[in-house]
Amino acid sequence: MIEKKGEFNYKLFWNTRKELVLAILFFVISAMILFIGIISQIAPIRADLDQLKSHQAELDKFAEKSAQLQQLAADPNSNQFSAIDEVLPSHKPLLEILSNLNAVANNSEVIIKNFSLNPGEIATDTTKVKKSSSDQKYDYLDLDFSVSGALWKIQNFINLIEQVTPISTITNISISRNIDEDKNAQAQADLVLRTFYFTQPIKTTITSPLPIIAASERKIISSINELSPNNLEKQENVISGDRGNLFGIQNKTVEELEQELIQATESAETATEPTQIEQ
Amino acid sequence: MININFLTNRVNQKGKQKEKDVKIFRISTYVLISLIVLMVAVFAFKLWNNLQISNTDKKIKEYKASILGQETTEIGYLIFVNKIKVISEIYKKRSNKQEAMNYFADVFGDKAEIAGMSYQEDQGGLILQIDSSNVFDLQEVNNTLDSQALRQEYEKLEKSVLTRTDTGNYKLTLKLELKTND
Numbered sequence: 001m002i003e004k005k006g007e008f009n010y011k012l013f014w015n016t017r018k019e020l021v022l023a024i025l026f027f028v029i030s031a032m033i034l035f036i037g038i039i040s041q042i043a044p045i046r047a048d049l050d051q052l053k054s055h056q057a058e059l060d061k062f063a064e065k066s067a068q069l070q071q072l073a074a075d076p077n078s079n080q081f082s083a084i085d086e087v088l089p090s091h092k093p094l095l096e097i098l099s100n101l102n103a104v105a106n107n108s109e110v111i112i113k114n115f116s117l118n119p120g121e122i123a124t125d126t127t128k129v130k131k132s133s134s135d136q137k138y139d140y141l142d143l144d145f146s147v148s149g150a151l152w153k154i155q156n157f158i159n160l161i162e163q164v165t166p167i168s169t170i171t172n173i174s175i176s177r178n179i180d181e182d183k184n185a186q187a188q189a190d191l192v193l194r195t196f197y198f199t200q201p202i203k204t205t206i207t208s209p210l211p212i213i214a215a216s217e218r219k220i221i222s223s224i225n226e227l228s229p230n231n232l233e234k235q236e237n238v239i240s241g242d243r244g245n246l247f248g249i250q251n252k253t254v255e256e257l258e259q260e261l262i263q264a265t266e267s268a269e270t271a272t273e274p275t276q277i278e279q
Numbered sequence: 280m281i282n283i284n285f286l287t288n289r290v291n292q293k294g295k296q297k298e299k300d301v302k303i304f305r306i307s308t309y310v311l312i313s314l315i316v317l318m319v320a321v322f323a324f325k326l327w328n329n330l331q332i333s334n335t336d337k338k339i340k341e342y343k344a345s346i347l348g349q350e351t352t353e354i355g356y357l358i359f360v361n362k363i364k365v366i367s368e369i370y371k372k373r374s375n376k377q378e379a380m381n382y383f384a385d386v387f388g389d390k391a392e393i394a395g396m397s398y399q400e401d402q403g404g405l406i407l408q409i410d411s412s413n414v415f416d417l418q419e420v421n422n423t424l425d426s427q428a429l430r431q432e433y434e435k436l437e438k439s440v441l442t443r444t445d446t447g448n449y450k451l452t453l454k455l456e457l458k459t460n461d
Contacts, residue, residue, distance in 0.1 A: 016293070020306035026307035030314045037318035041325060048328040055335040062342035069349040072356055081355040088362045138365045151393060154388050155384060159377050167366060169373055175396035179410055179448075189396075194368055206346055210353070210358045220367045 061207065066072045068210050068244055080221065086165045087224045088138070093166045097195050100164045108157040110149035114190075117143045137200040143172070143193045151187040152175060161193060164228045168195040372400075374457040379405050382432065383453075387423055390416040394450060398457075407453040417449040424453070 014021060072078060089096070094117075105112050147157055158170055172192035178185045214219075252260075299409065363406070376398050384393055387409065395408035411417040423429060435456035442450045 015298055019297070019300035021302040023300065023307035026304070026311045030307070030311045033311070033314040033318050038314065038321055041321050045321070045328065048325065048332065051453045052328055052332050052451060053349065055332055055339065059335050059339050062339055064345065066342045066345045066349075069346060069352055069356075073349060073352045078355075079354070081359040084359050084362045084366075089368055090358075131297055137361070138369070147360070151384065155377070155380055158380070162373075162377070167369060169369065169400070170376070170398075171400035173396060173398040175374070175393075175395050177392075179392055179394050183425070194364070194400075198358075198362055198365060200361055200365070201359060202354065204353065204357055208357060212364060213360055217360075217367050220363055221371070222369060224366060 039169070040102070056162070061209065065210060074208075084224070086229055087167050087227060088196060088198045089166050090268055092141060093195055093197055094141065095167050097141065097168070097193070100161065100168070101193075104157060104160045104164065106146065108149075108153050109156045110147040110153050112145055114146040115143070117141065122271045137198070138196050138249075139199045140194045143195065144190070145190060145193070146190050148186055148188045151175070154189045155185050158189075158191070163226075166195055166197065167224075167227070168193055170194070249264055281350070304410065327334065372457050372459060374400070374403060375404055376457055379455060379457055381434070383407055383409075383455075386429065387420050390419040391451075401458055403459070405455045405457055407455065409451045409453065411451070412447045413447065414449065 025184075101112060147154055149157070154175060158173065162168060162170060170191055171194045172190070174190040175187050177187040347426050380396060391409045391411045393407060394410040397406040409420060419448070424436065430436070433455055437454040438451060439454050440450075440452040444450060
């Protein structure tokens with residue numbers, strides 16, 4: 001009996017202090033909820049919010065870029081994108097320069113002399129060429145030549161040559177006239193014409209925003225629209241000089257040519273044999 | 280002999296204890312319910328966040344596909360913009376040499392002829408050689424060169440060399456600093 005007195009009577013305690021036991025249990029559960037279900041969720045929720053914010057910013061960027069691209073595709077002026085290639089081509093515009101020079105000289109009635117050009121590798125696709133400096137956005141071809149004619153015609157030539165595409169600038173001018181001997185002496189001009197072409201490699205990523213054309217650059221668009229396009233047709237085949245069949249071997253096989261040669265030598269031999277007999 | 284009833288005291292004590300326990304139980308219930316509601320709210324918010332993130336990701340994928348579909352337009356535009364920038368740079372380096380040449384070819388009228396002209400872009404100056412047939416014409420040319428109208432157009436004009444030829448003509452060399460479009 002004495003031993004039993006020391007034992008705690010749980011049943012009695014439950015029956016008499018049920019509310020207190022439940023309250024303690026509820027407090028314990030509340031503490032667990034507070035730590036596990038609420039406090040521990042604060043950091044992940046914060047991370048989620050940050051992630052959502054960054055994704056939203058990314059989405060806004062993509063949405064803006066997509067809208068800009070759609071607007072560009074629907075823009076009626078988008079044909080200017082390809083037209084600019086005539087003004088600043090992505091290849092060495094050797095043929096264009098020669099064509100322009102000829103056309104402008106004819107137009108301004110001057111005579112071109114002493115023509116020299118160092119084009120390097122002709123018709124290289126410059127956008128694929130690795131440049132020594134990545135900052136170099138363009139390169140140029142310098143053409144040294146002389147023109148002769150009346151001074152006003154030379155002035156006209158100098159004016160016109162900078163108004164045709166591809167974009168060119170005269171960098172050196174040296175005009176001389178021997179008016180001591182003749183008042184109406186023709187002028188001779190030594191000129192250096194610099195024609196530019198585009199060499200900048202274009203890089204883009206899906207996330208990079210579209211560049212904006214500044215107001216000063218918009219003025220350039222209107223001024224380049226005033227340039228006269230060169231009338232050089234795109235050549236895709238070798239054009240024959242229309243010199244006819246120079247060797248007379250057109251449409252003949254090798255065997256036929258052999259036969260013809262044998263016959264020709266035989267007839268030549270028979271023609272020489274009687275004369276030898278006669279001797 | 281005094282009768283002491285301990286049971287009444289005990290019953291009173293028990294009653295007070297019971298009330299206290301009920302009060303604590305009530306508070307604990309409120310706390311638990313509030314925390315459960317809060318936890319549900321936290322999980323709902325987390326779920327909503329995840330849904331938002333997945334929706335955003337879905338939209339990003341759609342936009343990416345749309346942007347990739349318009350790759351040619353983008354490249355065309357990028358080349359266009361970069362070329363415009365290059366042309367703008369080239370235009371800035373250009374000077375008004377033709378304008379100056381045409382101006383000086385006309386400004387002297389029949390008082391002088393242009394005998395020579397020299398221009399180098401890297402030096403930025405135009406050198407003109409003017410030929411006058413006599414000293415009176417040369418005087419007229421000089422007056423024109425010093426005139427307000429010409430000086431307004433070309434501020435940096437230098438008369439450098441004057442020579443007289445065997446035929447009696449006067450040759451005047453002018454150095455002119457040209458403006459670039461910068």
